[in-house]
Amino acid sequence: MAAKETIGIVGAGRMGQAMTRHLIRxxxxxxxQDIEPKAADAARALGAAVAATPAEVGRSCAFVIVAVxxxxxxxxxxxxxxxxxxxxxxxxxxxxxxxxxxxxxKMLAEKAHARGVEVLDAPICRGQRAADDGTMxxxxxxxxxxxxxxxxxxxxxxxxxxxxxxxxxxxxxxxMNNFLLWVNGIALIEAGRLSEANGMDLVKLREALxxxxxxxxxxxxxxxxxxLWALKDMQIVARMADQAGLSMPIAGAIKELVKDGRRIxxxxxxxxxxxxxxxxx
Numbered sequence: 001m002a003a004k005e006t007i008g009i010v011g012a013g014r015m016g017q018a019m020t021r022h023l024i025r026x027x028x029x030x031x032x033q034d035i036e037p038k039a040a041d042a043a044r045a046l047g048a049a050v051a052a053t054p055a056e057v058g059r060s061c062a063f064v065i066v067a068v069x070x071x072x073x074x075x076x077x078x079x080x081x082x083x084x085x086x087x088x089x090x091x092x093x094x095x096x097x098x099x100x101x102x103x104x105x106k107m108l109a110e111k112a113h114a115r116g117v118e119v120l121d122a123p124i125c126r127g128q129r130a131a132d133d134g135t136m137x138x139x140x141x142x143x144x145x146x147x148x149x150x151x152x153x154x155x156x157x158x159x160x161x162x163x164x165x166x167x168x169x170x171x172x173x174x175x176m177n178n179f180l181l182w183v184n185g186i187a188l189i190e191a192g193r194l195s196e197a198n199g200m201d202l203v204k205l206r207e208a209l210x211x212x213x214x215x216x217x218x219x220x221x222x223x224x225x226x227x228l229w230a231l232k233d234m235q236i237v238a239r240m241a242d243q244a245g246l247s248m249p250i251a252g253a254i255k256e257l258v259k260d261g262r263r264i265x266x267x268x269x270x271x272x273x274x275x276x277x278x279x280x281x
Contacts, residue, residue: 004026005062006028007023007030007061007063008031008033008051008057008063008065009033009048009065010057010065010067010077011067011069011077012033012039012040012042013034013039013069014131015067015124015131016032016034016067017042018157019067019097019156021046022134023157024046024047026156028156029048031049031056032048033052053082055082057084058088063095063153064093064094064095065094066078066094066095066097067098068098069232070098071098071101071104074098074100074105074108078096085115090117092116092118093118093119093146094108094118094120095119096121096123098123099171099178099232100123100171102172102175105119105168105170118146120150121167121168121169121170122139122150125137125139127224128224131157134156135159136157137158137159138154138170139162139164140163140169140170141164141170142167147163171236175237175240178233178237179233179234179251182233182254184216184217184219185227185258185265186258188216188218188219188222188272189265192270192272195270206222206272219272222272223275226279231262234255235255237251237255266279
């Protein structure tokens with residue numbers, strides 16, 4: 001396979017490593033950076049070159065994916081000292097694949113645009129198994145020409161890619177997707193407990209529900225529902241609701257319930273699959 005351009009990855013953790021592997025498999029070179037030495041070493045083992053700072057990545061790459069965990073981390077690696085914008089050339093693109101608040105990614109895009117760099121708002125969905133399989137969903141916000149530039153890069157690890165609107169729309173889509181996921185996840189804990197109390201075989205019940213109106217992706221992939229990022233997701237939803245002046249009592253309840261959801265899922269979850277129900281990752 002002919003070598004393609006070098007793609008930067010800032011944040012070579014669990015998801016960043018999966019991206020790195022698929023990009024390399026599709027003929028791209030990868031320059032990765034992470035503050036954690038183990039993550040950097042893992043990226044190197046996959047065949048990526050490793051940089052010491054985001055600025056070093058930006059100096060060498062015209063397309064960089066940011067895959068860190070939080071708003072503050074995305075801001076630091078893009079705008080901070082030794083950040084991407086210190087060195088990225090005009091015409092370059094930053095794909096923000098962190099899960100951020102919509103207003104935060106809009107702010108990052110404005111700062112980048114002032115330097116001649118465009119942002120593709122590109123959070124990813126479907127979790128770790130899809131990352132490993134290369135079947136993620138990428139929800140995008142940005143200019144059509146920026147999306148067109150980024151689509152073949154994201155296609156290496158995404159089965160589906162959707163442009164939802166301008167910068168910020170990708171993050172809104174991701175927030176709504178995850179809100180609905182955690183509604184279903186909490187409901188499955190409660191429904192499982194109630195079913196067990198009434199002597200039901202959860203495995204048989206699950207088989208029936210998956211062909212009925214009670215079906216959900218959370219029920220289908222119950223073992224992969226970890227609640228790891230659930231509180232962060234619901235905090236984003238709550239902030240969006242406050243900014244919009246909307247009363248969202250269900251979202252407020254789910255925000256509190258996911259705190260126990262993570263503990264329950266890692267200790268004694270309802271065994272919908274007959275294999276224990278604890279997350280595999």
